[in-house]
Amino acid sequence: MSAILRRVRETSLLASVLAVAACSTGPATPTVPGTGPTSYVPSSGPAAPPPSPSDALSPAVLPGWNDEDHLAAFHAYLDGCGAARDAAARGVCGQAKTMAATTSVTPSSARAFFEANFSAVPAVAADGRPGLLTAYFAPEYPARRVPDDEFSAPVLPKPADPRGAGDRAMVESNARPDQALAWMRAEDLFFLQIQGSGYLTFEDGSRARAAYAADNGRPFVGIARPMARQGLLPENGTSGDAIRAWLAEHRGYEAQTVMALNPRYIFFRLDPDDDGHPAGAAGVPLTERRAVAVDPSQWRYGELVWLDADGGNLRGATASYRGLAMALDTGSAIRGPVRADLYMGRGDAAGAEAGTVRHPLHMWRLVPKG
Numbered sequence: 037m038s039a040i041l042r043r044v045r046e047t048s049l050l051a052s053v054l055a056v057a058a059c060s061t062g063p064a065t066p067t068v069p070g071t072g073p074t075s076y077v078p079s080s081g082p083a084a085p086p087p088s089p090s091d092a093l094s095p096a097v098l099p100g101w102n103d104e105d106h107l108a109a110f111h112a113y114l115d116g117c118g119a120a121r122d123a124a125a126r127g128v129c130g131q132a133k134t135m136a137a138t139t140s141v142t143p144s145s146a147r148a149f150f151e152a153n154f155s156a157v158p159a160v161a162a163d164g165r166p167g168l169l170t171a172y173f174a175p176e177y178p179a180r181r182v183p184d185d186e187f188s189a190p191v192l193p194k195p196a197d198p199r200g201a202g203d204r205a206m207v208e209s210n211a212r213p214d215q216a217l218a219w220m221r222a223e224d225l226f227f228l229q230i231q232g233s234g235y236l237t238f239e240d241g242s243r244a245r246a247a248y249a250a251d252n253g254r255p256f257v258g259i260a261r262p263m264a265r266q267g268l269l270p271e272n273g274t275s276g277d278a279i280r281a282w283l284a285e286h287r288g289y290e291a292q293t294v295m296a297l298n299p300r301y302i303f304f305r306l307d308p309d310d311d312g313h314p315a316g317a318a319g320v321p322l323t324e325r326r327a328v329a330v331d332p333s334q335w336r337y338g339e340l341v342w343l344d345a346d347g348g349n350l351r352g353a354t355a356s357y358r359g360l361a362m363a364l365d366t367g368s369a370i371r372g373p374v375r376a377d378l379y380m381g382r383g384d385a386a387g388a389e390a391g392t393v394r395h396p397l398h399m400w401r402l403v404p405k406g
Contacts, residue, residue: 155402177228204295247305316366317332357378376399
């Protein structure tokens with residue numbers, strides 16, 4: 037990711053992120069009731085193998101297609117399709133922009149646009165099994181312009197040689213207070229670095245976006261399992277909330293020692309907060325509940341995708357997630373053709389729901405016709 041929601045996203049479910057660097061991004065906190073069918077957006081990168089035409093379907097037969105909010109999906113498509121690079125996708129994007137500029141788009145005409153211009157091709161894992169949907173969000177934290185006993189962790193800018201800065205412990209020991217962009221609680225900064233970017237609110241009410249600027253090149257190491265092994269937390273009590281609470285209660289040398297188990301360190305820059313959403317790796321602002329990160333070796337930026345993730349009897353799941361989404365972001369733990377990380381938005385409510393998303397997933401690539 038980048039000046040964007042680089043969201044190191046070493047994992048997806050924040051508890052899992054902390055435990056094994058593997059899947060979501062929001063803390064495993066209380067759930068937020070679902071509100072019916074919702075949609076998302078996948079991320080991408082290099083070209084994936086071309087789909088087999090024999091597998092192509094009309095979008096009209098996709099599970100849940102009749103329940104989709106096609107007009108909302110059309111607007112999300114307009115926001116993200118400019119990231120597409122291949123000629124066919126750019127051509128359809130241009131048609132959508134012309135349609136939006138010259139007509140009053142309705143739910144029916146939006147649906148007709150998708151059905152007329154795209155074929156749906158299933159994404160299939162090598163083992164043929166369902167994939168995994170997780171979710172992430174843009175966190176919001178309090179910060180200070182000057183340090184105090186509580187807000188003692190500096191938000192550091194990108195150094196001249198980020199990869200030569202050393203591991204987390206070395207970066208922190210060499211930090212110069214006069215270079216700090218802001219000051220945060222140490223545990224909040226640690227979680228901000230897991231997300232990769234977020235929003236800061238200062239004591240005077242002013243706000244800024246802490247955007248990913250660089251990293252030290254060290255691998256992400258989850259701290260949940262080591263904390264359980266050391267008896268700092270119970271084996272079944274290593275949620276994101278539990279880890280944050282322990283770090284806060286042991287702020288100082290003890291917490292620093294534990295956080296140093298993860299050698300990866302993220303440097304930031306501060307941008308104005310425009311009350312919008314961060315951009316994904318495609319350089320396009322993410323649309324809440326319509327943007328996902330996917331494996332860049334399997335998807336291209338600006339691709340349109342259909343997600344079908346049934347919560348079923350999953351413990352803590354509050355909704356099933358089904359709908360159209362755009363590929364606009366990436367994540368180091370998001371791997372495979374049937375794997376997506378859904379952007380839920382910013383703030384605590386988005387984080388609470390993100391922490392409940394770990395759903396079996398089916399995906400379809402919507403391929404431009406012609």
